[in-house]
Amino acid sequence: MGPAQSVRILVVANRTAAAPRLLQAVERRAREGPCRFALLVPDVSYRKEGDWTLESALPLLERAARGPVEGLVGGPEPLEAVERAVRDGHFEEIIISTLPKRASWWLRRDLIRQVERLGLPVTAIVPTRPQDADATIEAMMSHETWAPKGPRGTEVKIGDDRPRGE
Numbered sequence: 001m002g003p004a005q006s007v008r009i010l011v012v013a014n015r016t017a018a019a020p021r022l023l024q025a026v027e028r029r030a031r032e033g034p035c036r037f038a039l040l041v042p043d044v045s046y047r048k049e050g051d052w053t054l055e056s057a058l059p060l061l062e063r064a065a066r067g068p069v070e071g072l073v074g075g076p077e078p079l080e081a082v083e084r085a086v087r088d089g090h091f092e093e094i095i096i097s098t099l100p101k102r103a104s105w106w107l108r109r110d111l112i113r114q115v116e117r118l119g120l121p122v123t124a125i126v127p128t129r130p131q132d133a134d135a136t137i138e139a140m141m142s143h144e145t146w147a148p149k150g151p152r153g154t155e156v157k158i159g160d161d162r163p164r165g166e
Helices: 020-032 047-065 078-089 111-116 130-142
Strands: 007-012 035-041 069-073 093-097 122-125
Touching (some): 007 020, 007 078, 020 035, 020 047, 020 093, 020 122, 047 069, 078 111, 093 111, 111 122
Parallel strands (some): 007 035, 007 093, 035 069, 093 122
């Protein structure tokens, strides 16, 4: 028998891309067998809007994945960005990391269920306990390059109901 085939896994996250729960899930999945990860930052209109997430999260994800992680930036519609990434990147699994339920625009739009319809295994990382939600927010704010800015430099407040990346 030859070596095990490497599985391509798409990680979908934005403001939660460096959250401890996501990093733990990536580390756990990397231990299960050979795999390669790509981080998709959807929900952005311009490439620069996703760059801060990639700059902050990729080094942490690479440590958790024990290898390089590809960085991808999608368009303003999260589902379309995921569909395009799956089609173009030939992924076999998807991990989606969201904000807590009370703050998640993706959950209100039923993104996880819609992504499941693509027919790939989907792991959802959704903070359910208050301390998990606090850890997610703390992780986002603790990185030097974290910059809570929306389009054209407008400030984004945690829990803001305006459509923004998770």
